[in-house]
Amino acid sequence: MDPISALFAALLDSTSSAVSNHIQESVGTEVKTVVVDHTDQLISYQHQMWRIRGDSVCADKRQRIDEFSKCTLAAKEHFVNACQYLQENKKYGVRYDQLKNMYCSASNSFRPTIASIASSSKASPLELAKRKCNRLTFDKTASAESRNQACARYRALKSEEP
Structure with a gap:
């Protein structure tokens, strides 16, 4: 391949990668994992296409029901707080609207797991x-x-x- 063709191919490749990355980021087709520290509780979740995947919220704690419950309650609070903050601090732009819609949708639809483990009372x-x-x-x-x-x-x- 001659040097001009190679240069043109490299330029075309880098331009198409930049455009592809921009489209992927704006549409949100890639699954993104987020870990947030909310009130000393680490909350992990994933989002794709600007929607929080409910089954991914606190998935790392699913095996320990008491920790999972605390985490999902904190996640619900985080989603509500993020929605309120984004509504009160308005900005303009596609990403802002997508982010606000994502958190406000999660604040309305996400249902935390509420559980507690306690000793049973003495049997009669x-x-x-x-x-x-x-x-x-x-x-x-x-x-x-x-x-x-x-x-x-x-x-x-x-x-x-x-």
Whole structure:
């Protein structure tokens, strides 16, 4: 390839890459990952085509329900705050409008997971008798006599309840 053709090909390639990158960025076709520190809570999420992907919000914490719950609650608050900020601090431009629409849409549609883990209260004698009866009923090695005694105790306690 002669030097002029090579130069022209390089120029064409760099121009087309710049145009392609600009189009990709303005349309938002590429999946982008964002990590935000909101009230000492790290929130991760992805967006594509200027829409926050709900299933990606706090996905890194999904295995630990208590952390996931706190993270999704903080994410909801972050989306609401970002929407309010962008509405109050108006600017002009396509990217501003896309960003504002993305966060305002997420502030309306994102539903956080609300969960808490706590110790269960102490089981009542009736509940304990029911568990024992059920356990022995499904235990193939338990004797019929022990199963009958446990279930008879459960029925007796149940009949005493008001």
